[in-house]
Amino acid sequence: MRTADGGARAAAPPRARGADRGSPMGSERMEMRKRQVCAAQGPAASAPGQHGVGNRGSNACCFCWCCCCSCSCLTVRNQEEQRLRSTSYELRTEDLPTCEESPAPALEEASAWAQSFDKLMLTPAGRNAFREFLRTEFSEENMLFWMACEELKKEANKAVIEEKARIIYEDYVSILSPKEVSLDSRVRETINRSMAEPSPHIFDDAQLQVYTLMHRDSYPRFVNSALYKDLLRSLSEEAVEAGDVRNIYY
Numbered sequence: 001m002r003t004a005d006g007g008a009r010a011a012a013p014p015r016a017r018g019a020d021r022g023s024p025m026g027s028e029r030m031e032m033r034k035r036q037v038c039a040a041q042g043p044a045a046s047a048p049g050q051h052g053v054g055n056r057g058s059n060a061c062c063f064c065w066c067c068c069c070s071c072s073c074l075t076v077r078n079q080e081e082q083r084l085r086s087t088s089y090e091l092r093t094e095d096l097p098t099c100e101e102s103p104a105p106a107l108e109e110a111s112a113w114a115q116s117f118d119k120l121m122l123t124p125a126g127r128n129a130f131r132e133f134l135r136t137e138f139s140e141e142n143m144l145f146w147m148a149c150e151e152l153k154k155e156a157n158k159a160v161i162e163e164k165a166r167i168i169y170e171d172y173v174s175i176l177s178p179k180e181v182s183l184d185s186r187v188r189e190t191i192n193r194s195m196a197e198p199s200p201h202i203f204d205d206a207q208l209q210v211y212t213l214m215h216r217d218s219y220p221r222f223v224n225s226a227l228y229k230d231l232l233r234s235l236s237e238e239a240v241e242a243g244d245v246r247n248i249y250y
Helices: 024-051 072-095 107-112 117-122 124-136 140-153 158-173 185-194 204-223 226-241
Strands: none
Touching: 107 124, 107 226, 117 124, 117 204, 124 140, 124 204, 124 226, 140 158, 140 204, 158 185, 185 204, 204 226
16 A cells, blocks of 8 residues: 555554454453343353253143143043042942842752742842852952942932932942943933932842843853852762751762
8 A cells, every 4th residue: 555655664463363352342242242142142051941851740721732742630630530440449349348248048049049030130149150150250340230229229218319329320320430240221211311310220120131141141150150060069078067968969
């Protein structure tokens, strides 16, 4: 570069990179840049904490942010409902007697159970033996429902009838019950309409259906089961020891 008088002027040396950092203006610019970077990183750093796996519990009432995220509020509520429902059914099951009180059957009585289902269901000893067999087939609820209906028919107090009918409905008729018995839609609808003012005979049609099901399905297997044959053999041995050789089972 030349001066006004035509003389040559030495070019100014190039400014070294970062040379202005030592000046007050350069320091201020650097400080402002750091603040901007920190401000931009703040929300980004906190975002994972809002949707992270470890913080799902604190975000209990949010809509799920992805398909693999489950709201803890729904999970906890469902678990609590299942626990209460399970406890309720366990308490009701504990209230039911393991078997009806009855003396041990005689050999002649037990042998008659193979003649007809009505004879089996007529005595407490027969119902106890059949109920034990149903338990091995995981269908004991059929006998429990039938017995509950029989007890309901004995009630005369309106408040007691309503309470027992409600319990029977929830335990054996409701589709939400784990002990639901098999009923057709017609009988189920009739029961639903009658639950507003239940009578001691509200479940008569349903009881007949369950009785028929046990007769046709479970009873033949009971007669041929090892449980029944072992019972007859045991009673036969007792009869021999007692000197009664009538109707000995072989």
